[in-house]
Amino acid sequence: MGLRTPLYDVLVSQGAKIIDFGGWDMPLAFGSQLEEHHAVRKNAGVFDVSHMGILDLSGPRTREFLRRLLANDVAKLTVPGRALYSCMLLPTGGVIDDLIVYFMADDWFRLVVNAGTRHKDLAWIGGQASAYGVAVRERPELAMLAVQGPNAVGQTLALLAPADRPGAARLARFSGVTLGSWFLARTGYTGEDGFEIMLPAGEAVDAWRALTAQGVAPCGLGARDTLRLEAGMNLYGNDMDEQHHPLESGLAWTVAFEPGRDFIGRDALERVRADGCRALVGLVLEERGVLRSHQEVSGPAPPDAVPGSRHPAPVIGQITSGSFSPTLNRAIALARVPQGTGPQVRIDIRGRLHAARVVKPPFVRDGKALIH
Amino acid sequence: MSEHIPAELHYTRSHEWVRDLQDGQVEVGITHHAQEALGDLVFVEVPPPDRRLNAGEACAVVESVKAASDVYSPVTGQVSASNPELAQKPELLNHDPYGAGWLMRVRLDAAAPNGAWLTAAEYAKFLETSAE
Numbered sequence: 001m002g003l004r005t006p007l008y009d010v011l012v013s014q015g016a017k018i019i020d021f022g023g024w025d026m027p028l029a030f031g032s033q034l035e036e037h038h039a040v041r042k043n044a045g046v047f048d049v050s051h052m053g054i055l056d057l058s059g060p061r062t063r064e065f066l067r068r069l070l071a072n073d074v075a076k077l078t079v080p081g082r083a084l085y086s087c088m089l090l091p092t093g094g095v096i097d098d099l100i101v102y103f104m105a106d107d108w109f110r111l112v113v114n115a116g117t118r119h120k121d122l123a124w125i126g127g128q129a130s131a132y133g134v135a136v137r138e139r140p141e142l143a144m145l146a147v148q149g150p151n152a153v154g155q156t157l158a159l160l161a162p163a164d165r166p167g168a169a170r171l172a173r174f175s176g177v178t179l180g181s182w183f184l185a186r187t188g189y190t191g192e193d194g195f196e197i198m199l200p201a202g203e204a205v206d207a208w209r210a211l212t213a214q215g216v217a218p219c220g221l222g223a224r225d226t227l228r229l230e231a232g233m234n235l236y237g238n239d240m241d242e243q244h245h246p247l248e249s250g251l252a253w254t255v256a257f258e259p260g261r262d263f264i265g266r267d268a269l270e271r272v273r274a275d276g277c278r279a280l281v282g283l284v285l286e287e288r289g290v291l292r293s294h295q296e297v298s299g300p301a302p303p304d305a306v307p308g309s310r311h312p313a314p315v316i317g318q319i320t321s322g323s324f325s326p327t328l329n330r331a332i333a334l335a336r337v338p339q340g341t342g343p344q345v346r347i348d349i350r351g352r353l354h355a356a357r358v359v360k361p362p363f364v365r366d367g368k369a370l371i372h
Numbered sequence: 373m374s375e376h377i378p379a380e381l382h383y384t385r386s387h388e389w390v391r392d393l394q395d396g397q398v399e400v401g402i403t404h405h406a407q408e409a410l411g412d413l414v415f416v417e418v419p420p421p422d423r424r425l426n427a428g429e430a431c432a433v434v435e436s437v438k439a440a441s442d443v444y445s446p447v448t449g450q451v452s453a454s455n456p457e458l459a460q461k462p463e464l465l466n467h468d469p470y471g472a473g474w475l476m477r478v479r480l481d482a483a484a485p486n487g488a489w490l491t492a493a494e495y496a497k498f499l500e501t502s503a504e
Contacts, residue, residue: 029411032411032466033412033437034414222411222437222438288415288417288459289435290415290435292440323437324414324415350433
């Protein structure tokens with residue numbers, strides 16, 4: 001038996017098919033994961049993401065500490081409640097984890113980290129924090145729900161006290177607000193509007209029941225993965241890890257080199273910037289089939305090639321995340337390839353080369369297909 | 373359980389079913405259990421007509437959103453038909469695995485022995501044991 005979130009029993013009672021995810025017993029799907037995917041694109045779905053780690057960092061020097069710890073710059077967070085996506089790097093530039101940091105108060109920031117990396121994150125952060133007098137506290141008593149989709153905001157507002165609704169409705173994307181025992185943020189991992197809610201475990205069960213009774217679809221990690229891939233969002237462990245730095249993982253936009261701040265990993269990334277590196281690109285399969293992580297990418301077929309011909313073809317890269325896109329009804333992927341690759345490449349699927357096109361993610365955003 | 377394991381079919385330990393068409397051909401598909409374990413099917417590759425198959429040979433691929441899985445031929449023979457609907461409607465394997473979701477028909481070699489098939493009761497027992 002793995003670790004279980006406070007929602008476990010209610011998830012199982014609603015038909016969740018449970019799988020192991022980083023040591024946690026988590027729902028893969030409640031029925032058809034394709035239907036859950038479409039529910040989030042067209043209406044609203046709710047995910048139990050209580051397995052993610054919530055870490056509260058406090059002390060007068062917390063901001064200074066995070067400006068050293070994170071590759072993005074928390075100096076951008078000037079208004080309480082604002083959130084920032086960042087990588088946390090090794091001195092080599094490799095990614096320890098990706099996370100969201102919330103500015104709660106002048107001496108208090110909250111990090112939301114991946115479930116599978118929680119222990120090493122805690123060890124790493126704890127090892128650095130003491131020099132700044134920053135206290136690190138896990139919040140295992142908090143559960144976390146993600147309500148996502150074009151109707152997610154309205155459905156979530158219905159759970160709030162009437163007096164709290166206007167403020168919550170006005171929240172900008174990547175902003176949050178504390179409402180009693182809840183922290184409500186307009187963030188997510190699906191490419192749709194919605195909220196992520198951190199709240200006490202018992203209240204989370206009630207909120208889950210209320211949302212699903214209102215018609216919000218209960219969704220599992222299966223749909224969460226196809227939604228995030230369509231949204232062009234990286235998955236830690238697939239698309240970046242300790243061996244792959246942000247600049248070759250499509251995450252250069254999250255690295256704040258300016259102003260000249262001495263964050264961990266900066267020197268390594270400066271060298272990479274000078275030397276150049278591979279790129280993470282989007283792929284759309286132009287034939288039938290499904291793209292999967294670890295499939296090999298090779299260059300375009302020479303003009304005289306026999307269609308579907310086998311190797312030898314120089315392998316230039318690898319798929320890091322691939323799946324079937326329910327919205328586009330074709331296979332899509334993220335792949336690490338040399339800069340300037342494209343527009344045509346070929347993918348090795350069970351020994352046969354299939355034509356694919358290099359595109360710029362995201363594939364889908366706010367319910368609309370961006371790739372045709 | 374038995375409603376999902378029709379009594380008149382034969383089964384394999386790799387979760388294929390076999391229907392004897394009584395004319396020297398068999399129809400082959402994947403079981404309810406297999407489609408349920410895979411989840412939503414999104415791609416099916418079936419062997420072309422006339423392809424020779426040996427019992428136990430990987431002959432088709434079914435891919436769900438989460439995983440790809442080989443289908444093994446339960447028989448030795450020659451493919452006489454493959455289901456043309458599946459290219460556009462792979463979800464037929466989820467909705468009707470023993471009917472509209474059939475994969476292929478194979479004309480049996482008279483001389484060749486079949487693979488080791490299970491009866492419906494034996495397959496039900498096999499699922500119970502492998503679930504433990």
